[in-house]
Each structure stands twice: as C-alpha cells, then as structure tokens.
Amino acid sequence: MSMKSKKILHVITVSFTINHFFGKQFLYLKEKNMNEYHLACTPSKDFIEFSKELGYIPFEIEITRSISPLKDIRSIIKIYRYIKKNKIDKVVGHTPKGGLVAMIASFLAGISERIYFRHGIMYETSQGFKRKLLKKIEQLTGFFAKKIVCVSYSVKEFSEKDKLNNKKKNLILGLGTCNGIDTEDRFNPEKKNSEITNSLMIKYGFTTEDKVVGYVGRLVKDKGIDDLINAWKIVKVNFPKAKLLLVGPIEERDSISDYSKKQIALDNSIVFVGFVKDASDFFLLMNLFILPTYREGFPTVSLEASSMELPVIITRATGCVDSIQENKTGIFITNDPQDIADKILFYLENENIAQEHGLLGRLFVQENFEQTKIWDLIDKKLKI
DSSP, X not given: OOTTOOEEEXXXXXXXXXXXXXXXXXXXXXHHHOOEEEEEEOOOHHHXXXXXXXXXXXXXXXXXXXXXXXXXXXXXXXXXXXXXXXXXXXXXXXXXHHHHHHHXXXXXXXXXXXXXXEOOOGGGGXXXXXXHHHHHHHHHHHHHOXXXXXXXXXXXXXXXXXXXXOGGGEEOSTTSOSSOBXXXXXXXXXXXXXXXXXXXXXXXXXXXXXEEEEEESOBSGGGTHXXXXXXXXXXXXXXXXXEEEXXXXXXXXXXXXXXXXXXXXXXTTEEEEEOOSOOGGGGGGOSEEEEOOSXXXXXXXXHHHHHTTOOEXXXXXXXXXXXXXXXXXEEEEOSOHHXXXXXXXXXXXXXXXXXXXXXXXXHHHHHHHBHHHHHHHIIXXXXX
C-alpha cells in the first residue's frame, strides 16, 4: 500500500444490503485511491461470497437489527478490537444499528474520521416509547459521528427539524442516494436479454395484451401494500387488461393484512413472484412502476424503474419527493386507495404520456444518479 492509502472499515447489519449500498464501489475506488476496504456484517454465506467479487475484507460479527443492549455492547467491543488490531484509519457506519455500534466503537478507539450514512428515518412511522427510543439512538449516533451523509434532501431536512445532530455535520452526495445505480448495464433496457424477458412472460402467464403495473420490494405495511391492494379492486373494474406484478417477499415483521394476503393468493389479476436475487429483468415486464410507501430514505428502486424507462407513481414520503420530477418522470399519490387507482388509470389510459415520462426518467437518472458519478463524489467529499 502507498503512503496515501488508508484502511477503511464499513459496518452494516445484514448482507442483503451489500449490493444496494456498495455494489462495485470498493473496486472502483480502490483503483483511484489504493485504499483497503474492510466490511463488518452479521455472518452469512452471501457475505463471504460477495467479498471475493466486490473487493472487501470480510469481518464477521453479529450485529442485531433489534435493540439488544448486551449484544450491542459485545458488538462494540469486537469492532473496537478489530479497529485496533487492523490499524483502521476511518470507520463508516450504515443504518441505525450499524451506525450506532460503529460510531461508538470508533470513538472509543480514537478514530478521528467517523462517518455515518443516514439511510432513512427509522422512527418516522413509529409511535410512543418506540419512537422516542429510536430517535435517541439516531441522536446518539449523530453525536459520535463527525460527518453524516443524508441520502436525500428530505432526510437532511427531517434530521435538522428533529435536531438529530449538529447540522454542520450533514452532507448530501449530489442529488442524493448512497451509491447511485448502474444505468449502463444492469438498469439499461437496451442491454437486457429478450429471451429472459420472454421466458419470464411465459412463466408468469403474461400476454402482450396485458398492461402491467409493477412493484419491487418487501411486501410490508410500511410500503403501502394494503393501500395498493385496496386500490387494485378499483383498477381492475375500470381496466380489465391490467395486471399487478409484485416482486418481493411477504414479511411477517410489519405484516400486511390478512385481506391483502388473501387477495394476492386468489386474485387472477395479481401476479406474486416472491423474493428474487436480481429484480432488474422484471422491470421489462412492466408498463409502469408504483411505490405507495410511508417511509423511505431514498427509494433506489424508483431510480431503477426510471432507468428502465418506466413512469413512476410514488408518495411524497421522506426521500420519495427527491426521486422523481413531478409530471415529468412520474406522479405523486397519497395513500388513499381511490387516489392510487386514479393515478394508475391515468397512465394506463394515456400510453403516450406514460412512455414520455419513462424516457425522461431514464435521462434524469443518467444525469444525476449514475453510480460512477456518486462514487466520484464519495471519493471527493469523503475520501473513503
């Protein structure tokens, strides 16, 4: 390693965020700055497998997503020891729990460069004691961090309004996100294999006559899935050729209603795919994309849909307001099922506008969120 190169430790909780938070970021930055990247994460097969192809040194450590004081103290001690043993120069924490243990451990270890990525406001949809506790965790993490990367302007605004930390610590990478997206290959409709698209159409029973409304993500209450299922009753009556494509797992934590589960299982116009490792090919089956969410940091999936030339229907939740250009690349909705249905029907009945918004969406994402542009900003602003 050269004199200028640094040892950088990133801390996350679970491996399924690795592609979303980093992708090939470490490989790209390593060529520019010769830094050595370490990644701490709860043990999993993926975590070790990804390390080889994404260029990081894995540090397996149990970090719980739930609040567990004894386990958290254990995590802090282990991270502290790892920092000392490996002579780490900078520590970067992600998500509320990963951020908390990373910032405390690095502070105790005397690391001067402590960076926290605030990927969203976890307590935004919580109530009572849970809300107060989660807010305190954010404030504690904000206190120990030297710099805080807010993934969107609305997350930054929320952080300052709720006094989560000294606002001088806050910064944003360009127009937002933590990593940008791969508009050149993975989310480029022209680079997709038509054979894969055709086989998916056959597998899930789509015809060229169908007009497909798509959703990608976890199927939970916070994402507005119950509202979407209620809206779908209105859509299918008014537009019989419409199909709803749901790509992602139904989770028990923050569970959707029994009614929604029943409709997903029984309604012929709803196609449920479940969890997939790479959802990028599924965007090609869609005519438009919807995200009726209540809480986000920055909805990367909305950028992915735009990059795949789809018009986006989304709420004005924190983070979401930054992800589209209203009436240009998409339209906003409330969580009222009638409003959701009306906006879906608007795009289904106005194909030219839908197409135009999709094309403009791809340009908007290429210009502002292409991953190498965000990685260059990470290098320039954070030197990590």
